[in-house]
Amino acid sequence: MTDTVSDGEASDGKTDAGMVIVGAGECGARAALALREAGYAGPVTLLDAEAHDPYERPPLSKDAILAETPVPKGIGGAERLAEAGIAFRRSRKAHAIDRARKTVVCDDGSELPYERLLIATGARPRPLPGNDRGAEAPNVVTLRTLDDAARIRAALGPGKRLAVIGGGFIGLELAASARRLGAEVTVIEALPRLLSRAVPEEIAAVLHERHAAEGARILTGARVAGIEEAGVALADGTTVAADLIVVGIGAMPNVELAEEAGLALENGVAVDATLASSDPDIFAAGDCCSVPMPLYDGRRVRLESWRSAQEQGGLAARNMLGAGETVSAVPWFWSDQYDLTLQIAGLADGAGSHVRREGKDGAFLIFHLAPDGRLLSASGIGPGNAVAKEIRLAEMLIARRATPDPQALADPGVNLKKLL
Known part of the structure; x- marks a missing residue:
């Protein structure tokens, strides 16, 4: 399988300084595409150690196992990346970062100069x-x-x-x-x-x-x-x-590249609320980084989440272009097991109390409240999408730092939308 080579890569194999992304998982691939969506016209290079086109990981424990031959759910295939003018180098591992020269050294000895670099190396099983x-x-x-x-x-x-x-x-x-x-x-x-x-x-x-x-x-x-x-x-x-x-x-963040480059680490690559590392020209996003969460009093959190990887990929891309946006999304997780779907919005750490809300067909939700009454998280389980709507409304309440009446949260007759 050959590399996808497009705008930004010269015939001698060298790439003009532009945006370089290490890791073509959910976060890295979304970031590459988001750079183009934001109007960036310079070189974009996406580097990945795997031989496959970018694919989503959540189906690996579900649909991919149930299929006779696992088929990946693609994020951005070679054709789409090429159409977007993204140089995709598969089966290529980043060996080192030369911060002084602003260059990524690959395992084959080639070098990729960068204007801004995104580390999206993900995590590996513990x-x-x-x-x-x-x-x-x-x-x-x-x-x-x-x-x-x-x-x-x-x-x-x-x-x-x-x-x-x-x-x-x-x-x-x-x-x-x-x-x-x-x-x-x-x-x-x-x-x-x-x-x-x-x-x-x-x-x-x-x-x-x-x-x-x-x-x-x-x-x-x-x-x-x-x-x-x-x-x-x-x-x-x-x-x-x-x-x-x-x-x-569990999983361990892949931080070796960042560590050898001398970047600050704290349960992953330590980034600020804009996803910038201790080097202002290097960003990190997804499973490999920890970020201070404004919604949770600046507590540093490393999120292993499909949606967070998506959101942080887009945020990192915009901030690599100088947007200066900060992390604001409410953490969200889900899991499908048999016909049951579990969804979680927010983080329950620091909760002082919780209330339960009954739903249909055995579904229910648990709301966690801070000592001051602010809604911190909501967890729900039920068949299919039984809890999806209420989790989404709870997510909006968490984002607004709402302090809803616990009795209203517990009462299935009260529409959560009215609490917004």
Whole structure:
């Protein structure tokens, strides 16, 4: 597969200084296109270590697993990038940043001069501590890329045994997909319940019950002692038999490029509210960076979110052109498992109280309020889009720093729109 070469790249392979983006995931690809949408006519180069056209990652644990052959959901294919005058270099890794010369050095020795640089290198799966067999064990995998999804899909089917280490979003979505394919599934979670850091206990309980009803085995409070050829050895002396083991215990930001360049780090590349790093000509966005959130008293947060990657990609592009906009979007997350959809708006950290609001067909929402009454977050679960409208309205309330009446929030007869 060859590179997509378009405006900005000369015949000798060198590129005039312009905008360079490292990472062609959701954030990087959207940023490249956003530069053109904002009217930038100079050179734009998009650099990515993967061999594929830019694609979305959320379907990897769902639709891509359910398909006989995983098919990516594209963001901006080679043709679209070329039409936009974007030089897309796939299978090319950024090796170093020379800040003095304002140049990105690639793994093939080529150099890309930049006027502004965006680091959108994303994150990678956190390795399993104490895995004495090593990451190269043939039956131990992670899920982050299209190639990972293809490898997992090939190992699933009726009678196959899958062990998922980690009861977070990715692990549970994969477990649901594997059950639909007829595989035997065991989810191993070290903490007392699923999704301990992500959702209220009531919502986690619904998901636990649903996975169990679908035939998945859920083990909470289960510590992994090691990986064996037969499966996963637990601290209580038992072994979970598995043909395939997927480790899903979180992600680590890819900051090596930024770190070697001497940029400030704090749970990712430390950026300000405009997504500028400690070097004013270098921006960072998406899963690899942490940003102070004005809505949450400037608390620095690293968001691993599809929507945040989209929003930050566009924001970074505009600010690379001098817009000076600050982060204002409310964090938003979602997960599909079986016929249930979970949606979350905002961040619940620092909440002093919460209220529950019942919906139709078993759906419900949990609202978290700050001690001063301000709405901080809303989490909801139900079949299909049962909670989508109310989560969207809650998102608007959070953005306006609203202090709604808790009784009104809890009353399903009160239209949340009236609280805006």
